[in-house]
Amino acid sequence: GQQVMQIPQYQHVQEGEDFTTYCNSSTTLSNIQWYKQRPGGHPVFLIQLVKSGEVKKQKRLTFQFGEAKKNSSLHITATQTTDVGTYFCARPSYSGAGSYQLTFGKGTKLSVIP
Amino acid sequence: KAGVTQTPRYLIKTRGQQVTLSCSPISGHRSVSWYQQTPGQGLQFLFEYFSETQRNKGNFPGRFSGRQFSNSRSEMNVSTLELGDSALYLCASSLGQGALYEQYFGPGTRLTVT
Numbered sequence: 350g351q352q353v354m355q356i357p358q359y360q361h362v363q364e365g366e367d368f369t370t371y372c373n374s375s376t377t378l379s380n381i382q383w384y385k386q387r388p389g390g391h392p393v394f395l396i397q398l399v400k401s402g403e404v405k406k407q408k409r410l411t412f413q414f415g416e417a418k419k420n421s422s423l424h425i426t427a428t429q430t431t432d433v434g435t436y437f438c439a440r441p442s443y444s445g446a447g448s449y450q451l452t453f454g455k456g457t458k459l460s461v462i463p
Numbered sequence: 464k465a466g467v468t469q470t471p472r473y474l475i476k477t478r479g480q481q482v483t484l485s486c487s488p489i490s491g492h493r494s495v496s497w498y499q500q501t502p503g504q505g506l507q508f509l510f511e512y513f514s515e516t517q518r519n520k521g522n523f524p525g526r527f528s529g530r531q532f533s534n535s536r537s538e539m540n541v542s543t544l545e546l547g548d549s550a551l552y553l554c555a556s557s558l559g560q561g562a563l564y565e566q567y568f569g570p571g572t573r574l575t576v577t
Contacts, residue, residue: 392555
C-alpha cells in the first residue's frame with residue numbers, strides 16, 4: 350500500500366513534442382517528490398509538492414498534485430534533447446516509530462528523437 | 464557548496480568478499496540515506512542515518528549494514544557478497560529526515576561482484 354506506480358515505463362518522443370509522466374498511489378500522500386536521472390548520472394531533485402491540487406512550474410516543466418493527493422504528474426512542453434533521462438516520483442512511506450523512508454517509483458525513461 | 468561525494472566510484476569484488484563504501488554529505492546535512500539501484504528493482508532504500516543513529520532500514524538482509532560518524536560522514540558495508548549485490552549504490556544527504564526533505568544524491572559507487 351505504500352508503493353507508487355509510474356506510467357508509462359518508457360516514452361519516445363520527437364523533439365518539440367510534449368511529454369507527460371504519471372505517478373499514482375492507492376493511499377493518500379502527504380507529499381510527493383520528483384527527481385531526474387540523466388543516463389550515467391545520479392538522481393537530481395526537481396520539486397516537492399505538498400498541497401492538494403498544487404501546480405508548480407519550472408520553465409517548460411509543469412508539476413501537478415491531484416486534488417485527492419493520490420496522484421501526481423510531470424508535464425514537459427516542447428521537449429529538447431537535454432530532457433533525456435529517467436524521471437522518478439518518490440513518496441514518504443511510514444516505517445514505524447514516527448519515521449518515514451522515501452519510496453521511489455520505477456521511473457519513466459524518456460528518449461527524445463532529434 | 465561542495466556536493467555529496469562517494470568513494471570509491473567503481474569496485475570489482477569476488478563472491479564471498481566484503482566491501483565498504485563511503486559517503487561524505489553536504490556540509491550541514493545531518494541525514495544520510497543509502498539506496499541500491501538495479502535495472503530490475505529500480506531505486507531501493509537501504510537505510511538512513513541521522514545524527515549517528517540508524518533511523519530507518521529497508522528490506523535488505525543483515526549482510527548490509529552501515530554507520531554514521533560524528534562529522535555526518537557515513538559508510539555502508541556489505542559482507543559475504545553475492546552476484547545479486549552488483550548494483551549502483553547511491554547515498555543522499557538532506558537537512559532533515561530524508562523522506563520529508565529534498566535529497567541530494569552523490570555520483571554513486573558502481574559495484575560489480577564476480
